[in-house]
Amino acid sequence: MKAAVVTFPGSNGDFDLREAVQWVGGEAHIVWHRERGGLKNYDAVLLPGGFSYGDYLRAGAIASLSPIMEDVVAFAKAGGPVLGICNGFQTLCEARLLPGALIRNEQLRFEGRDIRVRVERNDTVFTTDYRQAQVLAIPIAHGEGNYEADKATLERLEGDGRVVFRYVDARGEPTEESNPNGAWHNIAGIINEAGNVLGMMPHPERAMEQILGSTDGAALFTSLVSSLVESA
Amino acid sequence: MSRYHLEIRVKPRPGLLDPQGKAIHGALRSLGWPEVDEVRVGKAIYVDLDAASERDALDKATAMCRKLLANPVTEDFEVALAGARP
Numbered sequence: 001m002k003a004a005v006v007t008f009p010g011s012n013g014d015f016d017l018r019e020a021v022q023w024v025g026g027e028a029h030i031v032w033h034r035e036r037g038g039l040k041n042y043d044a045v046l047l048p049g050g051f052s053y054g055d056y057l058r059a060g061a062i063a064s065l066s067p068i069m070e071d072v073v074a075f076a077k078a079g080g081p082v083l084g085i086c087n088g089f090q091t092l093c094e095a096r097l098l099p100g101a102l103i104r105n106e107q108l109r110f111e112g113r114d115i116r117v118r119v120e121r122n123d124t125v126f127t128t129d130y131r132q133a134q135v136l137a138i139p140i141a142h143g144e145g146n147y148e149a150d151k152a153t154l155e156r157l158e159g160d161g162r163v164v165f166r167y168v169d170a171r172g173e174p175t176e177e178s179n180p181n182g183a184w185h186n187i188a189g190i191i192n193e194a195g196n197v198l199g200m201m202p203h204p205e206r207a208m209e210q211i212l213g214s215t216d217g218a219a220l221f222t223s224l225v226s227s228l229v230e231s232a
Numbered sequence: 233m234s235r236y237h238l239e240i241r242v243k244p245r246p247g248l249l250d251p252q253g254k255a256i257h258g259a260l261r262s263l264g265w266p267e268v269d270e271v272r273v274g275k276a277i278y279v280d281l282d283a284a285s286e287r288d289a290l291d292k293a294t295a296m297c298r299k300l301l302a303n304p305v306t307e308d309f310e311v312a313l314a315g316a317r318p
Contacts, residue, residue, distance in 0.1 A: 058303055065300060094303065101305040104251045148248060148306060182249070 001228040003028040004042040006072070008063045013049030013085060013205060020205035021046070024218060026225040033066040043228045044081045045072055047088025049141070049203060059102065059144040060090030069095055081125050081224060082197045086142055089189070089199030098192055098199045099157070100149030102142075106182025110143040114213060115180050117165040117188045117202055118172050124164060124191055125227040126198045129219035135172045136165075136216035138202040140180055145201040147183035147190075154184055165189035165200055233282045236289035239314040242302045243274035277301055278314065286313060 003021045007014045007030050014030055021028035028046070031038045039045060052063035063069070069091075076082045076097050084092040092098045105111060114137055119130040130136070149157070157163055165188040169178040174186035181201070189200030204217025244250040250272050257271040279296070283289035293311040302309040 057301070061300065061303065093305075099305075101303055103249070103306055106249065106251050108251050108255050146249075146251070150305070182251070 001026045001043050001225045002041065003044040003046055003224075004031045004039050005029065005046045005048055006031050006033055006068055007048070008033045008050070008052035008066060008091075010052040010054055011048045011050035011087065013087070013203065016203075016205045017046050017048045017085070020208050020217070020221050021225065023208055024221040024225050026221065026228075031068070033063070033068045036067050036071065038068060039071045039075050042075075042080075044083070044224060045075050047072070047082070047084040047091050049086030049088060052087055052091065055087075055144070058090075058094065060087055060092075060094040063087070063091045064094035073097060076192070076197050079194065079196055081228070083126060083224070084197075084199040085203060085205065086140075086145075086201055089201055090144065092197060092199045097197050098190060099153045100147055100190070102144050102201070103146045103148050104144055105142070105146050105180070110141075111145070111180045112139070112141040113180075114139050115202065116168050116170065116172075116178065118168040118174070119164070120166055121161060121164045121191070124195055124198065124223075126191075126220055126223055127164060128227060129223040133172065135168060135170075136202075136207075137214040138204060138207045138216055139213075140202050141206075142181070142201055145181040145183065147181075147187040147201075149184065157187075157190055158185065160193070162191050162193070163187055163189070164191050164198060165202065233284060236281055236283050236286065237314045238279045238281065238289060238293045239312050240277040240279060240293055240297060240301060241274055241310045241312075242277065242297070242307050243309070244272050245306055245308055248306055274307075289313070 207214040207217030
């Protein structure tokens with residue numbers, strides 16, 4: 001399994017993401033955003049966290065029009081797995097690969113801390129190694145993670161079961177207090193209709209080792225790597 | 233071709249939560265303006281460009297809004313000719 005980690009100017013989670021894939025036995029390479037055709041021969045595309053283009057205009061907006069994004073869109077349309085974390089999620093929304101938008105956190109504060117999310121779907125290529133409804137301890141680090149969409153989109157997301165991660169409290173309940181940014185329905189991560197494009201605000205690549213506080217992010221990468229090894 | 237100065241206003245869509253507007257609203261009220269009913273924060277973008285006509289300049293700005301400057305999920309936009317560069 002070979003993953004491409006796309007680096008934009010201002011990305012800062014790219015090396016952690018590459019490390020996370022390698023940690024679970026996959027192969028990962030950094031690909032610069034200007035490399036057209038650079039995604040050939042890759043099995044998965046990962047968009048990292050960070051502050052691409054300084055978050056100018058809107059988080060992820062300028063990155064979503066980077067040269068490589070046409071290749072990312074083509075890769076996604078062909079069914080290839082695409083994962084966007086934090087700024088990567090914002091970029092996927094701006095590129096319309098995922099519906100909705102991530103706006104300023106409700107309380108206007110940047111939130112960098114450990115939170116909990118519940119796995120709402122363990123039947124995606126990204127989550128098979130989790131238990132259904134498993135509660136994960138995982139860090140967030142964002143100022144614009146407040147997921148918004150129009151009512152019809154939200155109803156469709158919920159109706160089709162496309163919410164993959166939801167902010168919850170210690171008992172696994174999606175309460176207001178456990179919502180770090182005001183996101184609709186405590187949404188922390190969603191998947192596209194075809195089930196191959198996942199966007200999430202929390203950082204699984206920062207929860208790989210006990211020494212860093214949690215290993216709950218690792219199963220996402222083992223899920224992805226094993227699903228691609230099986231399909232290869 | 234003539235040089236045109238455009239003012240593009242990008243505004244949060246009605247009904248959408250605007251956390252910045254809410255915070256500023258609270259600040260204005262506590263500073264002694266309890267009559268303030270609502271505050272919404274948008275942005276103004278000033279673009280200078282060469283175009284064949286006013287219409288052409290406005291059309292180009294509208295295309296820029298659709299492609300990059302506004303997010304249709306959360307924002308509305310207006311384009312207008314501005315007198316001069318701010």
